[in-house]
Amino acid sequence: MNKKIELLDLGTKDYKETWDHQERLFKNIVDTKVSNRRNERNDVTKNHLLFVEHPHVYTLGKSGDIRNLLLNEQQLIEKGATFYKINRGGDITYHGPGQIVGYPILDLENFFTDIHKYLRLLEEVVILTLSEYGLSCTRSKGETGVWLDVGTPFARKICAMGVKASRWVTMHGFALNVNADLGYFDNIVPCGIKGKAVTSLNVELSMKHISVNEVKEKLLKHFADQFDAEMIRAN
Template sequence: MNKQVQIQDLGLKDYKDTWDYQEELFQNILNLKSQNRKNEHAIQSTPNYLLFVEHPHVYTLGKSGDLAHLLLNEEQLAQKNARFYKINRGGDITYHGPGQIVGYPILDLDNFFTDIHKYLRFLEDVIIKTIADYGLKGERSEGETGVWLDVGTPFARKICAMGVRASRWVTMHGFALNVNTNLGYFDHIIPCGIRGKAVASLNVELGVEKVDEEEVKQKIVHYFKELFEAEFV
């Protein structure tokens, strides 16, 4: 079991280019697992990755999502300087853009634990612990993956969206934490297909102009390492 996780910070990178890169890493792990099954006498350990990235304005729709939840046509998307992709993760529609920390763990869960439900809960816990360091109480909302604030009140709002894909215990896609995000872009979708639910950003909640994103990433890495008992390289 290889619990080493390679961190790669891709900076500002186009969504489709990043998706293609994820698919490449994802497929390489699947191929290696296939080789290991065929040759049990020369098993090679499978790698794990945690990609950090920031995307230009983009809306993505999960495989079970409803296109009606995008409230812009092609011309309006162009006016907003935004792109749109239908993708192969779970979940409905979401927005990615500047000021948002996106994390894509590409893990072979055979190296950790083979339980997708536990995996999602651990990702939520990483974010809950991270924002707790800033004095915010992150919570789960029953039946709605991600991290929320003020659950059970009229002011419930999502601060971190999640959607993953897994095959043979290998994961891709991940989480998007609003840190210094322009929340106006969420007005053009029904976020995650949930009507009447608002969104939040860390800087707005803290009443500051800008939160140090590098510091937030360091906290995410710290809690990821703690929960997954991982070693970062």
């Protein structure tokens, strides 16, 4: 089993370009696995983790309801945002500047074969990261992601998640609000969940700006710990 994960930080990159890049990495891993089985080989499959910030964009999961996007095409243009219907699970979400998006493209057969465990570990990576900032975050039953004040009228989501998996290979991932412009969430019903608020790390800490690079380093540390993996930085 290959427990090395190659990290690539894409900086700020267009959503569609990043999605295409994910698809290429995903296909390479799947193709290797198919070839291994057909030819009874055992070539090593790679694992990747992409970090990226996207320009303003709304994405709708394959089971999502388009009515949860509250803007028409002209209003999207006026907001400087784009929209894509994509092949992950979940409903609608927003990506934009000040948000760390993480795309793990892993062959889970290098780690474990349990999608439920995979999602819970992704959540745990974020929960442990935010605990370093003094925030007590948790899960909300039946609602994937990371939340604060679950079970109260003040419940709010700080990290959304949505993944795709095929042949135990994953893509898509998580979006953690660090210095996000929360006004863009007003244009959707986030994740299709009505009556729940969205928050950002800088808002919770009453700070104007949090170091995104600092948060990334904490995420990487906890990702390596939770997945018992070795993180390799791509050149």
